[in-house]
Amino acid sequence: MKIATSTNIRPDNVTEPQLFAALARAGFDGIDLPFYKFVDDVDWSDDAAAFAWADQRNQWAKDAGLEWVQAHGPFFEMFNTDSDAQQSRQGCHHALKVCGRLGIPWMVLHPDVCPGDGGPEHRAHMFKTNTDFFRSLIETCEKYNVGVAIENIFDYYAQNKNSPHYIAAAPDEQCALIDQINHPLIGACWDTGHAHINNQNQYQGITTLGHRLKAIHIQETKSGPDRDDHVLPFSITSPAVDWNAVCSALKEIQFRGPFAFEVHQAIRRIPMELLDDLLTYNHKVGRYLINQITAS
Secondary structure, rough: OEEEEEHHOOOOOOHHHHHHHHHHHHHOOOOEHHHHHHOOOOOOHHHHHHHHHHHHHHHHHHHOOEEEEEEEOOOOOOOOOOHHHHHHHHHHHHHHHHHHHHHHOOEOOOOOOOOOOOOOHHHHHHHHHHHOOOHHHHHHHHHHHHHHEEEOOOOOHHHOOOOOOOOOOOOHHHHHHHHOOOOOOOEEEHHHHHHHHOOOHHHHHHHHHHEEEEEEEEEEEEOOOOOOOOOOOOOOOOOOOOOOHHHHHHHHOOOOOEEEOOOHHHOOOHHHHHHHHHHHHHHHHHHHHHHHHHHO
């Protein structure tokens, strides 16, 4: 199983080529492209500019011997009507095009919420609006052969948007949304930290998603509604993520990866002199967990 991490971990004093080289030295196989970090870097509607940006990073990855294994889209606000939200929605199509350019098979996206009381009508409205949005991406997904993995988000994040509940925060809702869309290029992403914050049973959640699970975000966090620590597994004391349950579930559904970390809070501030040591440890943690998943 390939071990990957998001380039969102890059400290400010480290260039992207330096980070790629350090990841390769540590033993990583692949990288996750976080489009949300690069929203203002290029005019994504300009194919020539977007492809030049992608080709440069593709060369850096090739030079380091790394593979692009997944991505995280630029979209966070679906229901707003301002220009930023409209640009973000359109940016999903541009990001999918770049994923196709880089050979990235799955791009993770958040569902979204709107203000409401959390009652049946409000939930039905959120479900329909999310269904319609993700369906609107399918033509682009098909054209560039890139899937969209809908991520589980925690309820506290919704409460900041005046909704008591985040649609698809629970695995049964993720399944319902994916099954309603009913397309092979629409799947699920399971974020271990988000599930922990939302008091989801890791084993039950992952096995419920089953074949729908196309991407994972491996991260540790403390429990509590306002957490989302994004640090390395085993770095937080109990109550923390149940890694035995995560690995047992991934083994049961025969998940084959990539085993992708999202641990930017653990690495982004590290001095360059310590970067290799920390990335090597990060890789060893990944290999330890993968051995539990793949052991006969």
